[in-house]
Amino acid sequence: MKALLLRDxxxxxxxxxxxxxxxxxxxxxxxxxPFGVGPENDLLAKIAAGVLWLGALLACLLSLDRIFALDWEDGSLDLLATSPLPLEAVCGVKALAHWLTTGLPLTLAAPVLGLLLSLPETGYVWLVTSLALGTPALSVIGCFGAALTVGIKRGGLLLSLLVLPLYVPTLIFGAEVARRGTEGLAVSGPLALLAGISLAVIAVLPFVSALVLRINLR
Structure with missing residues (x-):
């Protein structure tokens, strides 16, 4: 598993x-x-959390089709499917690699970009917290979508259409955590729901992704 992670x-x-x-x-x-909505700091402060969450979600979409595409093209996916490593573990490692190269950098960069959107000081901790809890779910869901479309030529658009509806709950609760934290409101409810979504998809979707891959590889 370690060798596969380092390779990815x-x-x-x-x-x-x-x-x-x-x-x-x-x-x-x-x-x-800021060019689109104007330079007013008050307006930017209100929408900063939602804009940053939406930007992180769309940024995650850009590399989803590469999760399995390279392995499919060079035949490595067939070898992985017949290797001693369970295909469920392969899907989990693929999702982890995607998060380490996409979700984690986006989470770390979010406070810096928050300065450009006049994000209030009280919102930085909750923005990072919500992204740290929510972006793993985006990667695992994306891995599932990539498994569904593996082998389809130019399947990037189809992948986006399949994955975006599944991203909506994570976006709603992640942005709500950041927004409530910025306004000084209680965040325990949406934070618990966000964590629950992430834990649920991490526990279930690698098995579903492996099942879909086995069907596509037949």
Whole structure:
């Protein structure tokens, strides 16, 4: 598992997907929003949490089709399916690699980009907390979507259409945690729901993704 994780991390850095692309998109969103809505600090402060969460979600989408695509193209996926490592573990490692190269960098970059959107000081901790809890769910759900569309030529658009509806609950509760934290309101309710969503998809979806991969590989 460790060797597979290191291999996927190297591929993510070398092939131009994931890490740099997601961060660049996240930065572009944070820079362009003030041009679109105006430079008023009060308005930006109100929408900052939601904009940053939406930017992180869309940035995660950019590299989802690469989770299994490279392995499919060079035949490695067939070898992984017949290796002693269970396919469920392979899917879990793939999702972890995606989060380490996409979700984690986005979480760490969010406070810096919050400055561009005049995010209040009280919101930084809760923004990072919500992203740290929510982005693993985005990666695992994305891994499931990538398993559904593996082998389909130019399946990136289809993958986005399949995954976006599944992302909505995570987006709602993640942005709500950040918004309530910014306004000084209680965050225990949406925070618990966000954590529950992440734990549920991490526990269930690797098995579903492995099942879908076995069907697609037949």
């Amino acid at each position: 991390l190297k591929l993510a850095f070398r092939s131009g997907g994931g890490f740099g692309l997601g961060l660049a998109f996240f930065l572009i969103v944070a820079v362009l929003v």
